Amino acid sequence: MKKLMSVAVAMMVGLSVTACSNSPKGDGTVATVNGQKITVSEYETTLALYKQSVEAMYGKNVWDTEVEKGVKYRDKFKENILDQMINVEVVYEQAKKDNLLPTKEEVDKKYNELKKNIDSDKEYKKDMEKIGANDEFLRTQQEQDLAVQNYKEHFDKTIKISDEEMKKYYEDHKKDYYKDEVKASHILVSTQDKNGKPLSDEKKKEAKKKAEDLLKRAKSGEEFSELAKENSDDPGSAAQGGDLGYFSKGMMVPEFEKAAFNLKPGEISDIVESSFGYHIIKVTDKVNEQTPYNDVKDSIKTILLNEKFTEQVTKLTKEAKIEKNKDVLDKIKI
Structure with missing residues (x-):
């Protein structure tokens, strides 16, 4: 609200x-x-x-x-x-x-x-x-x-803003300047049609089978970015090899977020299902640090x-x- x-x-x-x-x-x-x-x-x-x-x-x-x-x-x-x-x-x-x-x-x-x-x-x-x-x-x-x-x-x-005022604000809002971010790429096999409507059960089974095959290829060592470019149904990230950049908690759907934040850099998830479809997630970096006062x-x-x-x-x-x-x-x- x-x-x-x-x-x-x-x-x-x-x-x-x-x-x-x-x-x-x-x-x-x-x-x-x-x-x-x-x-x-x-x-x-x-x-x-x-x-x-x-x-x-x-x-x-x-x-x-x-x-x-x-x-x-x-x-x-x-x-x-x-x-x-x-x-x-x-x-x-x-x-x-x-x-x-x-x-x-x-x-x-x-x-x-x-x-x-x-x-x-x-x-x-x-x-x-x-x-x-x-x-x-x-x-x-x-x-x-x-x-x-x-x-x-x-x-x-x-209006003059003193350094003391700024430091006090920083201390009072320190949690707002704490970075807890993940950098990840993903491959999406969509379970929606072009109009955003859910696929039939049969088509959904086909989509899951495709995701499972892609997961095997990714975990066997195939280049993740190339798999994403050729197979991902997410037009926003596919061209970048599935790269989603850095994101913090609350920016992604819950299922995706939970899986991504539980992975270590270099790890690839199992299949993660969301309302968009089946995701295969690869975490490439994690940031967990307090941003210094001088930077903000x-x-x-x-x-x-x-x-x-x-x-x-x-x-x-x-x-x-x-x-x-x-x-x-x-x-x-x-």
Whole structure:
């Protein structure tokens, strides 16, 4: 559920979320931020933009998933998107006070690049028009996105993160910097057809027989990478001789993970069955070590800066005068 919930919250930097406008467009107001309006049309268009991404990842039935007792994902999604639009407007206002707004030329450049990308894809352009992402919406989006980026960059330059803070974070999160990884290759004999449907019992028996024959050849000393290139049904790794690179726990299906982490470098597994089919796994390396502080201190600094930025946005939002129009919000459907 945590992963599902996070999809509803756009990152402050990197993903644009259109917030407020002085124009009277739209048939109502969903919220005001220090007197600035977030109109129904702006809100609905933003919802529609992110709705496409959510459905692409989780399917169209995701909206009725219960994420909290008595709360469906659709309602939490609506709430989170509006809160994010409010946050963007609050940061935009602060950027304006601090003389950090982008120039017209900068906005024009980013807007023209976006328009060029949209115009080059007819289907995408049609989708954007369908949800109401017109030129005004897109331009406002780019302007506010640049303003937020400017404010974040300025914030990062002015906030000092001490070495003591970074070392404390490292000690408090030491387990996050412990490497427990396996480097492995595999040969997959699939038990699914091209449409992802399970094979018949007879075809599955044939697949297992093929896997057993390949296992004998691999354990008798034939080159594993060549066997994978010629026989593996995993298109993502077959061309690389079955090489999957390094992976940690939680990245592979349970059956595959258990077998791989129980092997020593150079060992080949027996046949491992998963929902994808029959796997033959060869472990080529294992890493089990604590990553030194000096190797991760730059990433820790970025984490701490982002945490402080989030605290700053929360502070600015608490200080702002915000009014939500619940009656209007309740009528908006996903």
